[in-house]
Amino acid sequence: MKLITRDTDYAIRILCFMVEEPNKIFTTKDLVKKLNIPYPFLRKILQILHKNNILEAFKGKRGGFLLKKSIDEIYLLDLMNIFQGKFSLSQCLFKKKPCPRIDSCKLRKKLKKMEGYLLSELKRISLGSLLK
């Protein structure tokens, strides 16, 4: 099972790399060289990070991306929410027509508990904490 998808993982690497020179404007090409992520995919990820206010973007010649937030303020859960949608473990698999026991479903309750734990952990993991 994958908790983290590839784009989230790439985003982590990108940001952790960029923080090494926090005031540098990186172009997509710069990052391709260093991070081994295919150019168009990397571009997509950078665009998304920009839309979500994590990177600042400069268009045109000499443009590129600049880290906008402190790496200590970016949490794993944020990135997961951006790239993977709202984190949830406990949705009923039968969304359209959930099983008749949905309200009393014990399984759901236990999943909810695990979800709560994971959320609290993921909330605490800043990218900064991955570097120390």
Add this chain to the structure above:
Amino acid sequence: MKLITRDTDYAIRILCFMVEEPNKIFTTKDLVKKLNIPYPFLRKILQILHKNNILEAFKGKRGGFLLKKSIDEIYLLDLMNIFQGKFSLSQCLFKKKPCPRIDSCKLRKKLKKMEGYLLSELKRISLGSLLK
């Protein structure tokens, strides 16, 4: 994110239903009527449960499936392992060529911790406990 896939979920329902008449031999058709699972898919799931020693199978006319284990001895994690493969959260996404920091990867360590928690919870959830 899905912790539990559809076949695992179906398996839970099947077993929880069968335990209501623990000595009855159920045919696939019996179960289709009650559980709203498409016949060929249900059949596949029953065959897998049989192969994994959770159901006893009787071939031929008047055949069918009989619960072989006590429902208190069947754990959610067992079913997940059967239908979804070994549970793991912390595998590196880059299996073929894992990232150079694989040994020192902090993220991996944190995932490992969460995995440990989930495993311990999943180990404790017997199907019986879902019915009480």
Add this chain to the structure above:
DNA sequence: CAAAATGATACTTTTATAGTATCATTCATA
């Protein structure tokens, strides 16, 4: 104005999940 960058967005490929189909085998029983 041209070159070099991102913006927006649509498309394709790959993988995993979900579901289907079918022939072989077994067994009870008429």
Add this chain to the structure above:
DNA sequence: TATGAATGATACTATAAAAGTATCATTTTG
């Protein structure tokens, strides 16, 4: 002992999600 009703084995197809690609438009610098 032949038949019908069940599972065994297994291969196939369809759908959805993840991963990756392509391309034209827009902006900016020199």
